[in-house]
Amino acid sequence: MKYVLAGVFVAILVACGSGKKTDEQAFLNSLDSANSVADAIDDELIKSVLQNIPSPIEISVLLKESGRKYDHSMLNSPENISKYNNNYKMALNLGVYGTDLGYTNIYQQNQDGIKYLEPIEQLAEGLNIGQFFEIETIGRLAANSKNLDSLLLLTTKNFNDINYYLSSQSRSNLSILLLTGGWLEAMHITCQLSVKDPKNKVLQDTIGEQQIILEQILILFDLYKHDENMAPLLADLTNLKSAFEKIKITTTYKAPTSEVVNGVVVVKDNSTTTVEITPEDVNNIKTITSEIRSKIIS
């Protein structure tokens, strides 16, 4: 009888101890004081806003499709990794390097892309989320340009898994920093290219449309305005928002139509948005973005 009850007890313990509990505990223990205010914050609100932020891969694809040439000099150097030694900097620069890796992948610059794998692995391990990066597989896929689809899929999925994990652990502040770092790097690349090609309306509009994303990011940062690590970046992003205030985005609504084609509902969007933005606006946004980025990567 005693043995049977003991068996039941052991079975429950085994069940509760299975999975990633050890990793989770290690992760929770590793977090620095930046998380101390998180408990008072509405995690559901954060999750709902976080999911709005688009992947920087979308911008990289747009740049390539619009004929922009690859330029690795715009990216953060992998050698800067030694500068990132706290969770705040690590999370931001994991986002920055993630965007840079995506950019090299889209342009199939595999030799450059491979250089980002080690710093990404180091930062992920520093944040105790290394288990989500399949670095060996990514490296193998990156070695062959025919594997682009698989490479993009895996890297996107790894970053999604990290964001989901961080949110589920009520440590969304790191997730916010990761996404913000990635977004700022994509902004930096787009602004650099737009300034070199001031007549390119697609690039200008893309920059103007980032007003919507910045508003979402500011909602998130505002929740952490009393956090000593995040408050200075909130001030910088608020300054960036002021540069967006001259830009006007107008949406004209017209009901959409749709039809089923080969088992897919294909929508015809009859609405449209127009972006009023000048090269001066772009230049102003570029300057502020570069200043913020410099603080992050240095």
Place this chain on the structure above:
Amino acid sequence: MKKLIVTAAFLITAIFVSPDLSGQCDSDGYSNACIPKLATGFNFLKSYKIDSESGAKDKIEFSYVFTKGTQYMINLCAGGTSTDGLVVSLYDSKRNKVATSKVNGEFISAIAYPCNATGIYYIQYTFDGPSAKCGGSALGFKR
């Protein structure tokens, strides 16, 4: 009594050690299965787990910023036949309905949306009729 305790031990072990045997919704499996089903040329962006939590939720909603000039695809995966009553509907930032995957009573497994108006869009999943109310979905894009 001994038999009863042994049976209880077996059941508890089965429930806790093997969650898949407990009848829980494997939304993770469905959402992963949906990723390779995105049409050719679409790059994967997000996967969504759709779990009504045994009927406690009648709709599940996510949001995402769609960009003008980009084509998005949202697909559905579920057990049973077709989409097992799972429906996805897309709404724009003003909550105007853009599209739904239930067309003339037929359950369609994907929506393709060439976006012409940048903004926040709401991707809403609902359950129609008797079903497991469990599934997954993937969002992809192409320029």
